[in-house]
Amino acid sequence: MGLEDDGLAGITGDRLPDERRIEGDLSESIRPGGALWALASAGPQLRESAALAADAGLTALAEEGRPRAVVVAGVGTAARTGDILATVAGPRCPVPILGHRSAGVPGWVGAADVVIAVSASGRSPEALAAAEAAARRGARLVAIGAPDSELQALAERARASFVAVPRRAPARLSLWALTVPVLMAARELGLVNLVEADIAETARRLDEDAERCRPDADAYVNPAKELAMNLAGSIPVVWGSSPLAGVAARRFGDMLAANSRYPVVSGELGEVGRGRVGLLDGVFGSLAEGQTDIFADPTDDELTRLRIVLMRDDGLDGDDTGPKPDVRRADAIADLASRRGVRCDVIPAEGGCALERLASLIAVPDFASVYLALLHGLDPMRVPAVSEMKDATLGSD
Numbered sequence: 001m002g003l004e005d006d007g008l009a010g011i012t013g014d015r016l017p018d019e020r021r022i023e024g025d026l027s028e029s030i031r032p033g034g035a036l037w038a039l040a041s042a043g044p045q046l047r048e049s050a051a052l053a054a055d056a057g058l059t060a061l062a063e064e065g066r067p068r069a070v071v072v073a074g075v076g077t078a079a080r081t082g083d084i085l086a087t088v089a090g091p092r093c094p095v096p097i098l099g100h101r102s103a104g105v106p107g108w109v110g111a112a113d114v115v116i117a118v119s120a121s122g123r124s125p126e127a128l129a130a131a132e133a134a135a136r137r138g139a140r141l142v143a144i145g146a147p148d149s150e151l152q153a154l155a156e157r158a159r160a161s162f163v164a165v166p167r168r169a170p171a172r173l174s175l176w177a178l179t180v181p182v183l184m185a186a187r188e189l190g191l192v193n194l195v196e197a198d199i200a201e202t203a204r205r206l207d208e209d210a211e212r213c214r215p216d217a218d219a220y221v222n223p224a225k226e227l228a229m230n231l232a233g234s235i236p237v238v239w240g241s242s243p244l245a246g247v248a249a250r251r252f253g254d255m256l257a258a259n260s261r262y263p264v265v266s267g268e269l270g271e272v273g274r275g276r277v278g279l280l281d282g283v284f285g286s287l288a289e290g291q292t293d294i295f296a297d298p299t300d301d302e303l304t305r306l307r308i309v310l311m312r313d314d315g316l317d318g319d320d321t322g323p324k325p326d327v328r329r330a331d332a333i334a335d336l337a338s339r340r341g342v343r344c345d346v347i348p349a350e351g352g353c354a355l356e357r358l359a360s361l362i363a364v365p366d367f368a369s370v371y372l373a374l375l376h377g378l379d380p381m382r383v384p385a386v387s388e389m390k391d392a393t394l395g396s397d
Contacts, residue, residue, distance in 0.1 A: 038169035043207035046176040053181040068112035073130030077171040078118035103129035111138035120171035122149020209363035224367030234307035238266040241330040245313035248361035255369035259380035286340035313349040
C-alpha cells in the first residue's frame, strides 16, 4: 500500500501536510479522557499531585536523616521520574540517585537507603517487587501510585508513606502527577531545593503552553502543530544540549514512539559527539541529497530524511552549581545539519528554575506527538501493541 492509498499523501519531503488532517481527528482527543485533554491538564495535575503529596506524611522521611542513596524504581514513565529527580537535584546532590528499571532492588540496598516505588496503575510488577524488597531489607520506602491498588496495600503493610495519585489517563500522559511526589519526597530528605514558588511557576508554564497548543489554534500560532507537521514523514533525531535537556529529549522519543508510532533516535549531545553525529552523513542524512542508486527502481519513493530536533538548554545566568552546558556543541550541531541540508528545529529552555526549564522543553513536544498521531489517522489513546505487551507481562505500566 503506498502513501496515496493509505491516506498519508502529501506529508513527506518538503511539502507540508494539510492541517485539516489534524482538525478532522480532534473530536475524541479533546474530550475528557482523551490525549489532548490529558496533556492540557498538566498544570492542574501538578498542583493536585503536590497537594496530595503534602498530605501524605512525607515529612516523616526526614526523621532518620539523609540516606546513603535513593533508588527510584519503576518502568516507562515511572522510570522517567527518577531521571527528572536526578537532573533537578543536579551534580552536587550529596547522595547518589539511581533509577532502577527491573524487578526488586540492587543487592546493596539496605536500611541506610530510601526506595521510591512508582507505578501509575499501582500494579506494575517491577514497582511491587521493589517495594516488597525494600520493606524486607528495612529500607525507608515511599510508594506512589493509584489509590486502592496493590502498591497501596503493600505500602500500608510495610507502614510506609504512600501518595495516592488518581489515574485519569495512561501513565505517559500523567508525567507531572507522578513526578511531583518524587521531588517532594526528595525535598524532605534534603536532596533538592524545591520551593513552593518553583512548583507554582512550573504549573503556570504548563498552563501557558497548553493554551498555546490548544486544538483550535492554527499551526502558525500553535508550536505543537507546527512541529508535528515539520516531523511528518521524517526520521526524528532528538538531541538535548545538557543533562536536563537530555531528559526532555528522551521523553520526546518515548512519546513519539508510543503516540505517533515513529522510530526515533534520542539522547544528549555529550553522547552525540562520540559517534551519533555520523547520522548526518548517512543514507538518511546528506547522502540522501542528490545520490543516485543505479539499482533503484525508478518508481521508488524518495528516501526518507532525518529531521533534527535540538532541545537547547544554555543554563541559568549566575548558576555555578555544576558544569556549564556546552553551548559550542549545540551551535556546532545546528551548523553541521544546516551545511548538509538536514533540517533542524530548535526548542529553547525557558524559566527560572530547573523544574520549569524542563517543563518548557517537554510540554510542546508532548502535544506535537499527539498531533502527529492524528495527522496519520492514529488514536494515541489506543496502542494495540502496548496493550498486548502489558497483558502479556501481567499489568506493567
